[in-house]
Amino acid sequence: MAQMDSIAGLDPLRPITPQITQLLRARIIKNHLAPGNRISETEIASTYNVSRQPVREAFIKLQEQGLLTVLPQRGTFVSKIAYQAVLDAQFLREAIEADILLILASAPPKGLVANLRQQLETQRALGPNDAETFIQLDETFHRTLAEAAGKGGAWKQIEGLKSQMDRVRFLAMKQFPVDKLIRQHGQMVDALEQQNPTLAQRTLRQHLREVLSDLPIIIKALPDLFDLPDGKMPAPLNTPLPGSRPTSKGKSNDAA
Amino acid sequence: MAQMDSIAGLDPLRPITPQITQLLRARIIKNHLAPGNRISETEIASTYNVSRQPVREAFIKLQEQGLLTVLPQRGTFVSKIAYQAVLDAQFLREAIEADILLILASAPPKGLVANLRQQLETQRALGPNDAETFIQLDETFHRTLAEAAGKGGAWKQIEGLKSQMDRVRFLAMKQFPVDKLIRQHGQMVDALEQQNPTLAQRTLRQHLREVLSDLPIIIKALPDLFDLPDGKMPAPLNTPLPGSRPTSKGKSNDAA
DNA sequence: CTTGCCATACTTGCATACTAGCATGCAAGA
DNA sequence: TCTTGCATGCTAGTATGCAAGTATGGCAAG
Incomplete structure (x- = not known):
């Protein structure tokens, strides 16, 4: 048998x-x-x-x-979801994608903007509740950027470190500010079209930091899913945003 | 027995x-x-x-x-050493370290510059032939930067993708422009001290691209160690250097 | 009731046995 | 001579057995 x-x-x-x-x-x-x-x-x-x-x-x-x-x-x-690991993964991803946008903004490949605008339509057509589908669309959007910059191979490398962030994203799915994220996508495409690297990069960095902004809330709601070194949440040490006057001393983010 | x-x-x-x-x-x-x-x-x-x-x-x-x-x-x-994989690894590393330098240049931690200058002394004391030791010192130098920026955890993540680059570095060891690399280290420290993020980043990017500049020569000398898609070596698509006027169209590097 | 010991039942790390796919070389036939 | 089929010996994938360390629960001694 x-x-x-x-x-x-x-x-x-x-x-x-x-x-x-x-x-x-x-x-x-x-x-x-x-x-x-x-x-x-x-x-x-x-x-x-x-x-x-x-x-x-x-x-x-x-x-x-x-x-x-x-x-x-x-x-x-x-x-457990290590707070520091999430921060590290976010930092790495931001650094990499920022450079990808720099490449794209200096010489946008033919047809890219049209492709992205089409994806934007699909994203906008989505109901505000369908966060899980949006996560997929979001991933496609960002992968498209990487591949357009000729860095498809590099993108695969960083997929591994998305694991940590993905766990957070699934937790955050309920309060996903989907329309805000889509708006940022749109701004990035605009900046690319205008070949404005600084703006594109700045928007991207803010975009990718959205997941971090909700993190303290999620941690407070579900503390036992997380691993905090000393129960503390040190504020993320972020790359300074381009195009801003240096505001005193790295005053970019404050949480906890 | x-x-x-x-x-x-x-x-x-x-x-x-x-x-x-x-x-x-x-x-x-x-x-x-x-x-x-x-x-x-x-x-x-x-x-x-x-x-x-x-x-x-x-x-x-x-x-x-x-x-x-x-x-x-x-x-x-x-x-075999995949040409594309080397390029990808270099791109990723450059993107990450560039952001690390941006953080450091905006607010250099106390004592960092002194520490780095001390390392520079050790590097300069090296004979021009001791390339293998220099590789170790170089690694320490760059890791110090990462840790000073609070990204020690992130650094460990990218150690894996250094493998591909390391193979090339060992092949290139003979014609290592050690003094040039050390000079660039020095310029980076200077830029950090002056809190000049643009210069620091620019120097770093050029520094990390040195390994690429010798790559075509090495490949021609030892072609069977490498894996080229079609026997061709497409020029690396690099991030535009900051602080330069946009020179026509991404004319930064030409090899092959 | 508390404390310390020990048997036992777990765990993973390592070793070995077995299965099935593939390469190679040779032999048989055209 | 060339082609074709098969035997043989390789490979990695998987299964199972053994060793060694750890947690746990019960029991005995205090």
Whole structure:
């Protein structure tokens, strides 16, 4: 008798390890597996009717993305969302995308602006409640920018560090200021069209910092999902925005 | 009788996997394992007198860093140095470090400049032939900048993508323009001291692009170490340098 | 009731065994 | 000579077994 293949689909013909990895990653990012939860190789293995080996390799990959914490001989735990890691990921992404916009604004590839405006239409057509779809559209929008700048390869590199930010975005989905974000998208496209690098970059940086602005609120609402070094939330140390007079001393952001 | 522990040291008390990973990484980066070479899990396992398992996990990690290419059921190969990957890595690093310098130049932490000047002394004391030591000093210098900007955590993230660049640097070691690089370090420190973000950033970007300028020469000298899409070397698409008039159309770099 | 010890049942790290896909070389046939 | 099929030995993917360290719960001694 053929044994039951698994709980939820999992194609036994394709390699197991990446499938397990993606399944677990999705469950963690969408907070279906709560931070702090303990999971074990054997447990997951029996859940999906596979051996420990592919599960183990999935664990290793997820550990590298900061989604799991492996304590040898003790157990494996779903990582809490590390406040510092979110800040770091945001900083890295902002730095990279800022340069992408600099390239694009100095010489926008033919057809890019039209493409982006079309995406904007799709985004605007969205109801204000459909945050999950917007996240996908947002991702497409930003990836389009990277690819237009010839940095599609580089973009894939940073997808790994989006994990941390994505977890926050899924938590923040309810109070997503979707229309504001779309408006910023529009401003970025305008700046690109006008070949105004400073404005484009400035808008982008503010845009990407939106997720941070809600972070303190989310943390206060769901403190046990997060990992704060000393229970404190040091204000993010952000890159100064271009095109502003130097306002005294790095007074860009204040939270907590 | 105790069997011979291994060929070359390898502490059996500490976890095996990371040791194997580091050993192989070093051998690849220093080009002791030539690109294109075929290696197998069993082969490496018997070399170091361990089982396939830790070797396998090391392979996975190195694959993620782009140093190995695993073809299922066929073999594992030392990746050639992908021209595009080097460009991508350089672009990412430049974008990130540029933002780090922007932060530092807007508000240099107390004592940083003094620290950097001390490092400069050490660098200058080096003979022009000791390129390998310089690489280490250079790394310390740049890491110091990141940590001073409070981005030490972020720095660790990008260490992975240095792998590709490091391979090139080891190849370029002979014709390393050490004194030029040190001079640029000095200019960066000066710019930081003067709190001149534009100059600091501009110098940094030029500094990091040095490795690219030699790349075409190296490729022509050692073509079979590299992987070129169509045998062509498209010129790198660089971020425009700040503080320059827009010179026609992104005429910053021309190679090939 | 508290405290310290110990058996036990976990955990992951490592080793080994098995499966299936692929490359290679040789032999048989045209 | 060239082609084709297969045997053989490789590869990595997966499964399972073993070792060693850790947490836990119960029990005994105080």
